[in-house]
Amino acid sequence: MMSDPTTPAASTGISPTAKLSPGLPRAITPIGSSSGPELPYPLKIEGPVVKGFGRGSKELNIPTANIPVEGLSVGGREEIANGVYFGWAGLDLGQKGNKELAKSASGNVFPMVMSIGWNPFYKNTKRSVEVHIIHTFPTDFYGTHMKLLVLGYIRPELDYVSKEALIGDIKTDIEIALVSLERDRWHVGELGNEGRWVGEF
Numbered sequence: 778m779m780s781d782p783t784t785p786a787a788s789t790g791i792s793p794t795a796k797l798s799p800g801l802p803r804a805i806t807p808i809g810s811s812s813g814p815e816l817p818y819p820l821k822i823e824g825p826v827v828k829g830f831g832r833g834s835k836e837l838n839i840p841t842a843n844i845p846v847e848g849l850s851v852g853g854r855e856e857i858a859n860g861v862y863f864g865w866a867g868l869d870l871g872q873k874g875n876k877e878l879a880k881s882a883s884g885n886v887f888p889m890v891m892s893i894g895w896n897p898f899y900k901n902t903k904r905s906v907e908v909h910i911i912h913t914f915p916t917d918f919y920g921t922h923m924k925l926l927v928l929g930y931i932r933p934e935l936d937y938v939s940k941e942a943l944i945g946d947i948k949t950d951i952e953i954a955l956v957s958l959e960r961d962r963w964h965v966g967e968l969g970n971e972g973r974w975v976g977e978f
């Protein structure tokens with residue numbers, strides 16, 4: 778199948794014909810309405826960046842900043858379901874006194890994709906919250922406080938036939954997040970202080 782140059786998939790360089798997952802190739806179309814996120818979003822989660830399982834960068838070449846899963850319920854009241862989400866991540870990059878890190882970012886808010894759950898491909902025995910920030914940083918930022926504004930749900934966590942299939946699907950998630958977040962009403966400034974906390978430390 779020829780790729781159609783008018784589709785967002787083609788313009789992002791990801792072939793719509795690639796076998797991205799055990800399922801069908803996915804269209805790269807924005808999630809939700811152009812008038813902005815709808816309830817229950819935005820959801821807010823925050824916590825310190827902690828060590829994960831050490832696979833994100835090394836094995837997948839997609840680093841993921843983890844926050845403690847215990848932060849997902851406030852007084853046991855709130856829960857957020859497992860799955861893949863998108864939104865904005867705020868980082869206090871000046872916090873660690875690392876000038877190189879602070880200088881690398883034009884602001885403190887970045888687009889992000891987040892996976893919550895058990896990583897069925899890796900059969901984890903611990904639930905985790907993993908955030909890939911769509912930005913290139915010069916160093917790690919463990920210990921930095923991260924604030925998440927979750928604006929929508931992309932898909933459930935899945936198992937895969939191969940590591941490449943998992944990576945392909947995460948790349949598609951990133952493209953979907955970017956086309957979703959580029960709309961005016963989804964910009965962080967438009968959302969003000971709206972949102973409901975589902976996790977904080």
Ligand SMILES: Cc1cc2nc3c(=O)[nH]c(=O)nc-3n(C[C@H](O)[C@H](O)[C@H](O)COP(=O)(O)O)c2cc1C
Binds near residue numbers: 895
């Ligand atoms: C956007 C996104 C989607 C993901 N989707 C899945 C998934 O469907 N299935 C899965 O097993 N893991 C999924 N993961 C988790 C990766 O497997 C995980 O980031 C990787 O194991 C690295 O873990 P670590 O950084 O804690 O070492 C996803 C991660 C991200 C950032």
Ligand SMILES: Nc1ncnc2c1ncn2[C@@H]1O[C@H](COP(=O)(O)OP(=O)(O)O)[C@@H](O)[C@H]1O
Binds near residue numbers: 826908910916
């Ligand atoms: N774009 C990025 N998104 C998320 N984390 C990043 C990014 N760039 C660098 N990092 C750093 O890499 C760390 C994650 O690396 P990773 O290999 O996934 O290990 P682990 O998840 O086991 O801690 C994050 O905690 C963060 O400090």
